[in-house]
Amino acid sequence: MLYVDNKGITDPRVNLAIEEHILKNLDINESYLLFYINQPSIIIGRNQNTIEEINTKFVEENDIIVVRRMSGGGAVYHDLENLNYSFITKDEGNSIQENFKKFTQPVINALRKLGANAQLMGRNDIEIDGKKVSGTAQYATGGRMYTHGTLMLNVDLDSVSKALKPKKEKIESKGVKSVRARVGNIKDYINQDMTVEEFKQYILKSVFEEQGLDVQEYVLTDEDWKQIEEISKNKYQTWEWNFGKSPKANISNSHRFPVGTIDVRLNVNRGVIEDVKIFGDFFGWGEIADIENKLKGVRYEKAAIIEALKDVNIQHYFGNIEKEDFIHLVY
Numbered sequence: 001m002l003y004v005d006n007k008g009i010t011d012p013r014v015n016l017a018i019e020e021h022i023l024k025n026l027d028i029n030e031s032y033l034l035f036y037i038n039q040p041s042i043i044i045g046r047n048q049n050t051i052e053e054i055n056t057k058f059v060e061e062n063d064i065i066v067v068r069r070m071s072g073g074g075a076v077y078h079d080l081e082n083l084n085y086s087f088i089t090k091d092e093g094n095s096i097q098e099n100f101k102k103f104t105q106p107v108i109n110a111l112r113k114l115g116a117n118a119q120l121m122g123r124n125d126i127e128i129d130g131k132k133v134s135g136t137a138q139y140a141t142g143g144r145m146y147t148h149g150t151l152m153l154n155v156d157l158d159s160v161s162k163a164l165k166p167k168k169e170k171i172e173s174k175g176v177k178s179v180r181a182r183v184g185n186i187k188d189y190i191n192q193d194m195t196v197e198e199f200k201q202y203i204l205k206s207v208f209e210e211q212g213l214d215v216q217e218y219v220l221t222d223e224d225w226k227q228i229e230e231i232s233k234n235k236y237q238t239w240e241w242n243f244g245k246s247p248k249a250n251i252s253n254s255h256r257f258p259v260g261t262i263d264v265r266l267n268v269n270r271g272v273i274e275d276v277k278i279f280g281d282f283f284g285w286g287e288i289a290d291i292e293n294k295l296k297g298v299r300y301e302k303a304a305i306i307e308a309l310k311d312v313n314i315q316h317y318f319g320n321i322e323k324e325d326f327i328h329l330v331y
């Protein structure tokens, strides 16, 4: 495993590009550990409808950067006291749940050594005494993957709840009243004061030590930085990627499953599906556009929809749901 230093960059549009570059362009047989801290920003899940997740007024007034990531799940708020870690590794074909368990464990162990009673809970949370202090997500492509997570050391919790507006059903399914009531800061549960930089060094050392390794570093080259700049410019700095277009739908069905919300919007014209957009905060690794494309041009009737999806492995896209349940959302 090699540690990658991001040179203290706090622009999420660059940090996500560094992560993507390591995933796609560095040594396929190596594992990497990257950390990054972002200036106030909202990091939107891969399949979410950005505009519905954010409080636009608050975001504009406070110069909060909004950027979409490649991994699934919901929107999170970052500031300079939220540390993000990312394990970039081979994809061994394990389920997302197994990967979440595997890659949160070293982090949980580090938190426990600091005196916090941290545990993996729910779909993808690390909780301490009932408060979510970390969210995990994953993205896989071409035999490689990253599993990354937030660590709320001392985040401004008021801003978290003012910046985000998760759907009502999501909040209700968590059994708590608000985002504010649900999240907590690690600093309130550990037995020493730490700056975010000290916290990062601690986690870094702890992860390597646990594997019996000395910290070894991969230093990003000029060529790496050139490619990172390209990814950042062509993707994470574009309106198309971060917000994109949401077609006006005439049919719209949404349901919250244990794996997350799936929200299907259709344009049906003269009995034919002309356009489809699927939104949500579910965890899958398939390209949702594949399913959308399979549905386009299909007659809007149950048999035709079943036929169009007959070769699709629905769990690959949404996690653990039944195909029937998805079809029920479309029709």
Ligand SMILES: Nc1ncnc2c1ncn2[C@@H]1O[C@H](COP(=O)(O)OC(=O)CCCC[C@@H]2CCSS2)[C@@H](O)[C@H]1O
Pocket (backbone or CB within 6 Å): 043, 069, 072, 073, 074, 075, 076, 077, 078, 082, 084, 085, 123, 124, 132, 133, 134, 135, 136, 137, 148, 149, 150, 151, 152, 155, 160, 164, 166, 179, 182, 183, 281
């Ligand atoms: N920074 C942060 N950390 C943990 N939880 C948060 C945070 N901000 C908001 N929340 C809470 O989590 C839910 C969303 O939970 P949900 O489970 O839907 O999504 C996630 O956890 C995604 C984690 C993505 C991690 C990436 C790592 C590097 S870049 S971002 C939100 O509505 C708030 O209640």
